[in-house]
Amino acid sequence: MRKKSKKTRILLSKVGVDVHDRGLKVIAAALRDAGMEVIYLGASRFQDEIVKSAEEEDVDAIGISSMEGMHHVKIPELMKELREKKIEVPVVCGGIIPMNEANDLKDKHGVYEVFSPGSTLKEIVECFRKCTYS
Amino acid sequence: MKHTPKWYGINVSGYHIREAGSNAIQEAVFTLADATVFIDETLSRGWHIDEIAPQISFFMNAYNNLFEEIAKFRAMRRVWAKILKERYGAKKARSLIFKFHTQTGGSALTAQEPLNNIVRATIHSLAAIIGGTQSLHTDSYDEALGLPTEAAAKLALRTQHIIYHESGVPNVIDPLGGSYYVEWLTDQVEEEIWRYFDRIDKAGGMLAYTEAGIPRREISQTSYQTQLAIERGDIPIVGVNLFKSKIGDFEVCRVKLEQEDAEIDAVKRVKKNRNQKAVEETLGGFRKACQKGVNVTPYAIKAAKANVTNGEMYQVFWDVYGEWPHLD
Numbered sequence: 001m002r003k004k005s006k007k008t009r010i011l012l013s014k015v016g017v018d019v020h021d022r023g024l025k026v027i028a029a030a031l032r033d034a035g036m037e038v039i040y041l042g043a044s045r046f047q048d049e050i051v052k053s054a055e056e057e058d059v060d061a062i063g064i065s066s067m068e069g070m071h072h073v074k075i076p077e078l079m080k081e082l083r084e085k086k087i088e089v090p091v092v093c094g095g096i097i098p099m100n101e102a103n104d105l106k107d108k109h110g111v112y113e114v115f116s117p118g119s120t121l122k123e124i125v126e127c128f129r130k131c132t133y134s
Numbered sequence: 135m136k137h138t139p140k141w142y143g144i145n146v147s148g149y150h151i152r153e154a155g156s157n158a159i160q161e162a163v164f165t166l167a168d169a170t171v172f173i174d175e176t177l178s179r180g181w182h183i184d185e186i187a188p189q190i191s192f193f194m195n196a197y198n199n200l201f202e203e204i205a206k207f208r209a210m211r212r213v214w215a216k217i218l219k220e221r222y223g224a225k226k227a228r229s230l231i232f233k234f235h236t237q238t239g240g241s242a243l244t245a246q247e248p249l250n251n252i253v254r255a256t257i258h259s260l261a262a263i264i265g266g267t268q269s270l271h272t273d274s275y276d277e278a279l280g281l282p283t284e285a286a287a288k289l290a291l292r293t294q295h296i297i298y299h300e301s302g303v304p305n306v307i308d309p310l311g312g313s314y315y316v317e318w319l320t321d322q323v324e325e326e327i328w329r330y331f332d333r334i335d336k337a338g339g340m341l342a343y344t345e346a347g348i349p350r351r352e353i354s355q356t357s358y359q360t361q362l363a364i365e366r367g368d369i370p371i372v373g374v375n376l377f378k379s380k381i382g383d384f385e386v387c388r389v390k391l392e393q394e395d396a397e398i399d400a401v402k403r404v405k406k407n408r409n410q411k412a413v414e415e416t417l418g419g420f421r422k423a424c425q426k427g428v429n430v431t432p433y434a435i436k437a438a439k440a441n442v443t444n445g446e447m448y449q450v451f452w453d454v455y456g457e458w459p460h461l462d
Contacts, residue, residue: 020153021154022153022154022155022241022357025155025354025357025358026155026354026357026358026361029354029358030358030361069280069281069388069389073391096245096278096279096280098279098280098384098386099381099383100383116245116381117244117245117246117278117381118244118245118246118373118374118381120365121361121362121365122365
């Protein structure tokens with residue numbers, strides 16, 4: 001568990017060929033305003049880049065945005081790689097992810113939460129607080 | 135310009151700027167300022183302004199506020215003509231024409247009650263047509279849920295057909311010209327565009343402004359402020375913060391995963407059956423052209439004729455020019 005002296009560190013990234021980073025940037029700003037530290041990887045990242053960064057930056061949680069319709073492939077792959085590397089931090093996802101597939105990501109692949117369009121920053125910040133015990 | 139005189143050599147995009155979260159003024163000014171960078175570069179290669187200006191077109195967004203969007207298009211037309219005439223000394227009438235394609239605002243559409251998006255896209259389309267667009271893309275109502283289903287794509291097309299054939303709207307050029315409100319608003323938007331332009335000029339022009347990362351930062355700030363305003367309820371969105379509704383089950387388009395393998399196989403097949411020597415030669419020529427900073431199009435055409443793939447050419451772009459950093 002996180003040391004008390006350290007700010008909560010959140011890694012934010014997109015996965016796959018996806019440059020729609022408007023929402024992710026807004027969330028980065030909201031998390032910063034809520035006192036958290038954001039490691040921003042940005043658009044079009046490979047799963048191994050995210051895993052490497054999570055490891056090196058010693059983050060408390062990971063936020064993944066997906067708008068390109070490949071979440072049902074890319075996110076399970078990412079979860080598998082994280083497990084293999086024994087990185088046991090909560091992963092919160094958001095973007096254009098249909099409801100039934102959101103449930104699959106949570107139930108079958110261990111994603112902590114999936115936010116759909118129209119979610120508020122308050123809900124998202126609260127979720128990161130809760131999952132990182134901060 | 136020499137070989138394809140009727141081809142629009144560049145389509146300067148404001149659509150992505152708006153979708154990234156800018157407001158109408160930023161969309162207008164960054165797009166026009168971007169165009170000046172392309173013009174400056176082309177002039178430096180020995181072209182005359184009246185040779186290149188007629189072949190520049192634009193790609194704009196049409197968003198929620200009907201009159202503001204119409205005023206934006208009208209103001210851009212004025213500003214563009216003045217830039218060409220006063221800044222670049224263009225003489226041909228065709229050089230002064232602001233020609234633009236419009237796509238309706240994708241990020242304005244909601245996942246809640248998606249059928250409401252048909253109404254939004256209709257309003258966006260009207261803004262574009264009344265604003266004088268040359269061509270139009272109407273977004274599908276399921277934009278916020280996934281790729282369009284066939285039914286949604288067809289309905290987007292029919293939205294245009296109904297406006298075009300039934301409403302009479304496209305029969306008049308600038309139908310709101312002379313309306314006291316729209317003329318006033320156009321003046322306001324134009325004034326704001328010039329004020330922003332001055333700021334960019336004072337910072338050393340759009341290239342310096344972009345290299346300093348300022349437009350991205352300004353767009354991100356606007357987009358964050360917009361989101362906060364939506365959450366306060368200051369910007370009403372039906373189904374999201376007004377007459378709230380949950381996202382229901384909805385049929386979405388799913389591309390089959392096997393499709394990916396089929397595409398990869400097709401590329402592999404092409405690569406296996408092409409003349410490898412011609413590939414290396416033309417790709418090498420393309421790389422040299424990129425490194426020299428000359429017109430790369432003839433080299434790209436040669437490479438394409440030798441079955442060099444898009445991906446291979448993009449890789450050269452990446453190698454030579456690098457990638458704009460995502461972090462800021």
